[in-house]
Amino acid sequence: MSSFHGEQVRPYVNNAISITIHNNLRVEQTMCDTLVNLTSASTADERTWHTETYTGNFSSSEVDAINLFNPDLIARVANQLRGDGLIFRPLNSRDYDKGFLQLLGQLTEVGQVTKDQFLNRFHGMRTSGGYYVIVVEDLKIGKVIGSATLVVEQKFIHGCSQRGHLEDVVVNSNYRGKKLGQLVVMAVKQLARSLHCYKLSLECKDRLIPFYENLGFKREPGNANSMNMRFPQDSPAEQSRL
Numbered sequence: 001m002s003s004f005h006g007e008q009v010r011p012y013v014n015n016a017i018s019i020t021i022h023n024n025l026r027v028e029q030t031m032c033d034t035l036v037n038l039t040s041a042s043t044a045d046e047r048t049w050h051t052e053t054y055t056g057n058f059s060s061s062e063v064d065a066i067n068l069f070n071p072d073l074i075a076r077v078a079n080q081l082r083g084d085g086l087i088f089r090p091l092n093s094r095d096y097d098k099g100f101l102q103l104l105g106q107l108t109e110v111g112q113v114t115k116d117q118f119l120n121r122f123h124g125m126r127t128s129g130g131y132y133v134i135v136v137e138d139l140k141i142g143k144v145i146g147s148a149t150l151v152v153e154q155k156f157i158h159g160c161s162q163r164g165h166l167e168d169v170v171v172n173s174n175y176r177g178k179k180l181g182q183l184v185v186m187a188v189k190q191l192a193r194s195l196h197c198y199k200l201s202l203e204c205k206d207r208l209i210p211f212y213e214n215l216g217f218k219r220e221p222g223n224a225n226s227m228n229m230r231f232p233q234d235s236p237a238e239q240s241r242l
Contacts (some may be wrong), residue, residue: 016226017217018201065094085140090134099143106168145172148184165193166202
């Protein structure tokens with residue numbers, strides 16, 4: 001589920017918006033000039049990078065930060081924003097201490113997640129591949145102030161192609177109005193194109209449809225509904241949000 005403004009999203013959300021990605025199509029939005037084209041890593045290179053995993057279980061005593069995915073995929077984007085004291089980069093293993101979960105708390109219920117839980121989930125996502133959490137860090141204060149996730153789904157259809165899902169778009173309430181939401185969504189869009197996804201899809205609230213349509217997403221006639229089946233959890237609060 002996506003929410004640019006980071007507000008709590010209720011379960012009645014039923015809008016599905018997609019953008020079909022053509023890898024040879026020039027992106028027309030001015031925002032893409034800011035983000036610049038990302039270097040596309042080959043499937044073999046990406047697979048090789050994911051096998052270079054941390055040996056053993058992650059623990060809160062780790063020393064070196066480990067990136068969720070290859071930072072070369074968004075390195076030029078990060079360089080574009082460095083002059084403003086902000087940087088786009090992959091989620092890394094130190095972001096528990098940089099307010100990442102607190103940021104997600106502006107979007108939905110997070111729960112009481114320990115550092116070890118965070119690191120073990122991080123390790124699982126990194127090992128399995130297909131998860132690309134992009135964060136925006138304010139270098140002046142060392143905090144994560146924006147984030148969006150690209151989840152890549154492997155398909156048999158369309159010649160064994162891949163479909164991207166845009167998830168968990170959130171910007172810290174103190175940084176809204178700076179077009180960071182647009183930038184982080186466009187970064188995910190460019191990343192999806194570089195990974196050869198044939199389509200990028202999202203779900204959003206009614207009032208956010210114009211925002212995403214301005215970034216190239218479209219409601220497909222006869223195919224713009226989202227349905228969910230929620231399974232009982234220990235915490236009732238988890239049933240009332242994303």
